[in-house]
Amino acid sequence: MLRIPRLLCLSLLWAPFLYGQKKNEAWKLPISRAVSPIKIDGIIDEEAWKHAAVATDFRMVLPMDTSAAKLRTDVRMLYDQQRLYILVENYTQGSGPYMVESLRRDFAFLKNDNFIFFMDPFDDQTNGFSFGANAAGAQWDGLMYDGGKVDLSWDNKWVSAVKNYPDKWVFEAAIPFKSIRYKKGIMQWGINFSRNDLKTTEKSAWAPVPRQFPTASLAYTGTLQWDTIPPAAGPNISIIPYVLGGLAKNYDTKGNTTWRRDAGLDAKIGITSSLNLDLTVNPDFSQVDVDKQVTNLDRFELFFPEKRQFFLENGDQFSNFGYSTIRPFFSRRIGLGVPIQFGARLSGKLNRNWRLGLMNMQTAAKEEVGLPSQNYTVAALQRRVFSRSNVGFIFINKESLNYHPEDEAQKPLYSRYNRNMGLEYNLASSNNFWTGKAMLLKSYSPGREGSDYAHAANLQYTSKVWNVGWQHEYVGHNFNAEVGYVPRQGYIKIAPQITRLFFPVSGAVLSHGPQVTGTMFMDEHFNRTDNETMLNYGIVFRKRNTLNIWGSNTYIRLLQPFDPTNTGKDSLLVGSSHSWNTVGADYVSQPQQLFTYAFSARYGGYYAGGRRLMLNSELGYRFQPYVSIALSANYNHIALMQPWGNQSFWLVGPRLDVTMTNTLFFTGFMQYNQQQKNINLNTRLQWRYRPASDLFIVYTDNYLPEPMYIRNRALVLKLVYWFNI
Structure with a gap:
């Protein structure tokens, strides 16, 4: 396991003491009854x-x-x-x-x-x-x-x-x-x-x-x-039931139309004015926005953010532990393809310095694929230190119930348990110029012992003209976070970056300056596997439009077989090395116009001596204040040797938002994904007939584009009502 460099340790310790006083103490607003x-x-x-x-x-x-x-x-x-x-x-x-x-x-x-x-x-x-x-x-x-x-x-x-x-x-x-x-x-x-x-x-x-x-x-x-102690919130109990009806049909399996009738309940109970207990029974998330798809040309799993309401309040204490690619807890792992039966979460402040989060969720079994019923427990405790920094602890346990893989002759599909335990220190100086984090995690899984640690640390300095940062990561090849998001194991990563800004006193340009970033991956024996160096020059105009021009050099030595088109064709060999150069540009228009747009492009090399062109656009027009139209389009063209040859992938997503009033909304979102050979249509009508109480009508369609063929469709009507007791 790597040790934090001595300079970084010292920085994490002394940076909080640089600024010890709240910056804007002179700004006071009296509030009275x-x-x-x-x-x-x-x-x-x-x-x-x-x-x-x-x-x-x-x-x-x-x-x-x-x-x-x-x-x-x-x-x-x-x-x-x-x-x-x-x-x-x-x-x-x-x-x-x-x-x-x-x-x-x-x-x-x-x-x-x-x-x-x-x-x-x-x-x-x-x-x-x-x-x-x-x-x-x-x-x-x-x-x-x-x-x-x-x-x-x-x-x-x-x-x-x-x-x-x-x-x-x-x-x-x-x-x-x-x-x-x-x-x-x-x-x-x-x-x-x-x-x-x-x-x-x-x-x-x-x-x-x-x-x-x-x-x-x-x-x-x-x-x-x-002017006096704020009034107590009093008894704070909210009951939020829902009822749901719908129908669905799968045309791929030539199944009959299935009818759906369901009900569930959420409850919010204020234990104290700052500590809340959330309960859920048979939750449903059919009204949640669909994920925005991307063309996947990456070697690792993609990340899609959590959107389900139950996991969000005070969810940062669980989901923000770690780094963007070393998350020991990722709530979307819960209920993935199986229904959630019930759950509870206790979260909030114990006092000014202590913060607590406890969560337990239970999912049903899925017998047709041998997935047992599973229980998830997460505990997080955070202690404020210095002016704005904190120390945090997390424990995650995933337990398969009534599951005995030792009785099976073959290797089990699912482990009996997976546990993660970790500590982290979050640095934030009182004026926010210095920020950083140091983290240590250990996983526990049957049959996976040794090299089961993960460690990472970063330190960043941000002033008006300078932004300087350092980050390093280590993930052992046996580190296992089954309820987390850790797409890569067995690596060491080093990632420095530096930005310098200049501010002209007049003219159309508000600020401009270069940025240099480097990312190097090595295996656990310090042999280089990946490296990317990027030089970017950014310009911010006074009208708030922005332009970035960049170039990069990339080197990759494959540690696993990889299909560079992600379409199921042949794979490049383990141990093969690939390097290329790329240039690109990004432009975002002025936000104050009725018609807004953004363009980005990149062109350069690719795996196996190939070439890649990527064009992306985001167009939007608003008919104030009732209608907003948006169109996103992404095009990738890859030129490779056989058996892949030339491949082109379109990803197009028109979206319509109609807000008839501030309580009645309609959203229509279609996505055509050529790589996945799918057209998805999702429409949602939402009527907020009283605060936090909604009626949803959601219709979804999936098509095979060539030839145009219906794959499945569903219609759901859901009514939610918020009672305060």
């Missing part, structure tokens, strides 16, 4: 708002962070016994419509005039909640983690309204205390307000944030100062 009832309508006519303190004088973040914001934004906050209230006046300049993508919930930040605020109820600069809206009234809500990231898959009960005026648009919202988690007795919450205006291309924040960081960065929040 409302003196009159408040109606959420975007009209400022209540007596209570006249007595509320005002947060104003926002600072510009983009295009530059050296001046006051051009646009005025005024924010007021109040509370009563049950709810937290916010009122925002977003003043504008010039004529013309507001720029919004649609009324779709959890909109794309860069393509909308919007106001979003970030709350840190524990004032720990690490975890929190985000709420907001665009200028047409579409809501945004998400869970915050890692000090500045937002998971928009989280939805909860709250109400808001947006009203447009000639010189401003007003956002007003009420958030029940039951919808968020906070520690009783804390009278100072971290908070910041962010404004994005596409007509002026200005992004601003109340408490100033350096331009190299997102305005969601909790390292730069101001303070929400309560």
Whole structure:
């Protein structure tokens, strides 16, 4: 097992002490109890708002962070016994419509005039909640983690309204205390307000944030100062049942139409104001967005993100342990091809410094393929250290029930158990300039002992003009994470990178500069197997369009047989070496236009002396605010010797989003994947007839494109209702 380099160890230890004080302590917004009832309508006519303190004088973040914001934004906050209230006046300049993508919930930040605020109820600069809206009234809500990231898959009960005026648009919202988690007795919450205006291309924040960081960065929040201890949320129990009906037919097997009738239940129980118990019985995820397909020319398993609601709240404590390709826990492994029978998760804050996560899930057996019933247990504990850093522990256990492979003469298809245990240290300095992580994992599986460790560490420095980083990884050939995402074993990886930015004082270019990255893989005996070196030059324009031009050199020595087209043809030999050069460019248009587009291209060598051309485009047009049309197209042409020859793969995905109101949505998404020889159609109608309660109608089709032939289709109607007790 590799040891962390001495310099990296020292950096991880001393970096937290470089900056010990919260950056924006001078920014304070007093919040008091409302003196009159408040109606959420975007009209400022209540007596209570006249007595509320005002947060104003926002600072510009983009295009530059050296001046006051051009646009005025005024924010007021109040509370009563049950709810937290916010009122925002977003003043504008010039004529013309507001720029919004649609009324779709959890909109794309860069393509909308919007106001979003970030709350840190524990004032720990690490975890929190985000709420907001665009200028047409579409809501945004998400869970915050890692000090500045937002998971928009989280939805909860709250109400808001947006009203447009000639010189401003007003956002007003009420958030029940039951919808968020906070520690009783804390009278100072971290908070910041962010404004994005596409007509002026200005992004601003109340408490100033350096331009190299997102305005969601909790390292730069101001303070929400309560006049007394915030009200207790009270009994916080939510029951969320669903009923479902549907039909499906598989034309490939010439089966009959099957009818589906199902029901299930979720429950949320507030153990304390900051610790929550989630329960689920027979969960169904038929309404979840389909994955966006990719043309797979990689040697390793592809990653698709989790989208199921149950796994998302406080899920970062489980799913973000490790690195992007060394995840000991990946929730999509649970319920893969089999139904989940029931599950429970206890998660949240124990106090300002301790955070806990416990989860247990039970899946059914699948007798036709010999898959036993399986139980999954995950435990995570996190301790805050220094100003914003933390130390974490994780334990994962996958257990096959009533399964005895020792009784079988042949090698078992599934192991009796798989366990992983690990520690990690997450570094985040108080000003966010220094970030990093050091991690150690060990797996336990029958018959796989020795070289069953994984270790990785990185350290990154980010200033306005420099971004310098180092990362290394080690994964033993017997390391086994069956409930994780670790696509590669038996390697050592080293990956340094450095970026330098320049800022012209005038002209169309806001910033530009080179970036050099290197990635080297070796086997456990330090023999080189892969290497890629890339030089990129990036340009950011003042209108927010971007251009990147790059070139790379690649070397690969195959450790496993590999079909370079991933179509089931012949494979290249183990031990064969391949090297090539590639050039490419990426361009993203201005986000404030009704018609937006992005193009990328690459051309160069490929395996076995071949050549590869890749073209990719993303086109979008919006009929504000009701209709958004998008088209993604990817083309790969590979020229190889026989038996592969010339191969071309198209992947085309038109998408239609119709938002008739901010509670009635229709989405249609079609994907044509030439490599997989499949056409997939998915449509979904969603009616949010009351907060967090929905009616879904989902229709899916799969076709074989040549000749056009129906493979399977399904129609599902699902009703979800959220009861508060």
